[in-house]
Amino acid sequence: MPQSESELAARVALADKVAVAAALNLIEDRRPQSRPRIDALLHALSGARASxxxxxxxxxxxxxxxxxxxxxxxxxxxxxxxxxxxxxxxxxxxxxxxxxxxxxxxxxxxxxxxxxxxxxxxxxxxxxxxxxxxxxxxxxxxxxxxxxxxxxxxxxxxxxxxxxxxxxxxxxxxxxxxxxxxxxxxxxxxxxxxxxxxxxxxxxxxxxxxxxxxxxxxxxxxxxxxxxxxxxxxxxxxxxxxxxxxxxxxxxxxxxxxxxxxSGEAQLARRTHGRVAWAISLFTRRFGEHGVATLGGREALHEKAEGALAQGLTPVGAAESLGALYLAAIKAG
Ligand SMILES: Nc1nc2c(ncn2[C@@H]2O[C@H](COP(=O)(O)OP(=O)(O)OP(=O)(O)O)[C@@H](O)[C@H]2O)c(=O)[nH]1
Ligand SMILES: [Mg+2]
The missing domain is CATH 3.40.50.300 (P-loop containing nucleotide triphosphate hydrolases)
Incomplete structure (x- = not known):
């Protein structure tokens, strides 16, 4: 199914089973080169959500x-x-x-x-x-x-x-x-x-x-x-x-x-909390405790992840940006 992630997301929003299955296949792909596509899909999905x-x-x-x-x-x-x-x-x-x-x-x-x-x-x-x-x-x-x-x-x-x-x-x-x-x-x-x-x-x-x-x-x-x-x-x-x-x-x-x-604020807060946890776990799985320490510890990492999500990044994108911060810190240090 050669198509852009935004087309795929639009079809997912219509509950097209073939598209839903294709989207799930994509998000299961663990290869690093698939991360940008997964990020793009998540981004498109957040816009495709019906009200x-x-x-x-x-x-x-x-x-x-x-x-x-x-x-x-x-x-x-x-x-x-x-x-x-x-x-x-x-x-x-x-x-x-x-x-x-x-x-x-x-x-x-x-x-x-x-x-x-x-x-x-x-x-x-x-x-x-x-x-x-x-x-x-x-x-x-x-x-x-x-x-x-x-x-x-x-x-x-x-x-x-x-x-x-x-x-x-x-x-x-x-x-x-x-x-x-x-x-x-x-x-x-x-x-x-x-x-x-x-x-x-x-x-x-x-x-x-x-x-x-x-x-x-x-x-x-x-x-x-x-x-x-x-x-x-x-x-x-x-x-x-x-x-x-x-x-x-x-x-x-x-x-x-x-x-x-x-529902309402409590639900939103819970979801936001979940997305922060998701970004942090992606980051720590790749960079471990050393990554956490380099970015200033758990609390600082939490704040940075929150900031990235508030800017509209997906959790996958937020983890990438945390990773970039880490690599920059390593280089500088
Ligand atoms: N008597 C009885 N048996 C049940 C009930 N619900 C499930 N079972 C039986 O319990 C067994 C396990 O059911 P599952 O639904 O596979 O349980 P599960 O919690 O999903 O199991 P896992 O995914 O392996 O952790 C099966 O043999 C079911 O038929 C029930 O309400 N009453
Ligand atoms: Mg089961």
Whole structure:
């Protein structure tokens, strides 16, 4: 498909599946010589975005809890509500091939004939911790094409997945009887999710009990005065059965309510923060701690990245300009 990045972006905005696939292929290309094209695509995408409010939801949690099954059920519910949906399945932590992430059974639950639905796995082998730049860019592509973007990532901790940097709403998925709950609370991970789902609710009492335990623990955290800011949103705990498509309707309602609660300035701030994190991680992956130190440390780097983005650079472009600063400093020093 020989065409300019701006033509490609325009076709992505029309949710042309061939163009969306081509854009995702481009952003997955890790060769340095592809960076200018990726930068151009991201730039064009930011201009091509329709004015409607897109919503990005991340589903994260330990392996096997039913994230893919839940993602398929959610996509179906959104489609029933007239929303188009892009799904990105990302595995930031392992060398498992992208294709294996969305199991065949879950994949079969998606209708390939549906023009309002796009599903893609991203293999992110080679990245150590955090979401790859390709995952960040993939979300940008899908968000331009579709009303709702669902991002599935495996992992439960900040170090494993930075999904909160690419989505508006983080949904932590767990299953009953796994003992994960206490572990999450201990690890302080409860600060990341916006919604918690206990899936496999068809296991009956077990799921309801896990949800009640969680709600109790969260209540205790709240009354212990965790988090000084006024609560705009109280972390809800829901029970679903992705298998039986039970509780999916309520979960989508909760996502929409969260979007309404955070939209506007809070959502913009979160996205800006995510783009800064993206630029910084691109820079540090290339230039390491020495790069950070040379540019004056974490805080200075943060400010420089913010400045570059404020000037209209994409995160990829911002990382390039930080890289140029670094190289200049090395030369001068
Ligand atoms: N009983 C029951 N089983 C479920 C439910 N949801 C998913 N499963 C099953 O749990 C297994 C794992 O489901 P997946 O959707 O692949 O889980 P996942 O979290 O995406 O797994 P990874 O991507 O490998 O981390 C499959 O055998 C599903 O059929 C549910 O609501 N109830
Ligand atoms: Mg999965």
């Amino acid at each position: 409607g409010l897109d919503h990005r939801v991340g589903l994260t949690g330990p392996p096997g809890v039913g994230k893919s099954t839940l993602t398929a059920a959610l996509a179906r519910e959104y489609r029933a509500r007239g929303k188009t949906v892009g799904v990105l399945a990302v595995d930031p932590s392992s060398l498992r091939s992208g294709g294996a992430l969305l199991g065949d059974r879950a994949r079969m639950a998606f209708d390939p004939q549906d023009d309002g639905l796009f599903v893609r796995s991203l293999a992110t082998a080679g990245d150590t911790g955090g979401l790859s730049s390709a995952a960040n860019a993939g979300v940008e592509v899908l968000a331009v094409a579709y009303d709702r973007v669902l991002v599935e990532t495996t992992g439960v901790g900040q170090t494993e997945t930075d999904v909160e940097h690419v989505v508006d709403t983080v949904c932590l998925v767990i299953q009953p009887g796994s003992g994960d709950v206490l572990q999450f609370i201990k690890a302080g991970i409860m600060e990341i999710p916006d919604v918690i789902v206990v899936n496999k609710g068809d296991h009956g009492k077990l799921a309801q009990r896990a949800a009640a335990d969680l709600r109790g623990a969260l209540e205790r955290l709240r009354s212990a005065g965790m988090g000084g800011e006024p609560a705009v949103w109280n972390l809800p705990v829901l029970v679903t059965s992705a298998r039986d498509r039970d509780g999916i309707d309520a979960l989508v309602d909760t996502f929409e309510a969260h979007l309404a609660a955070v």
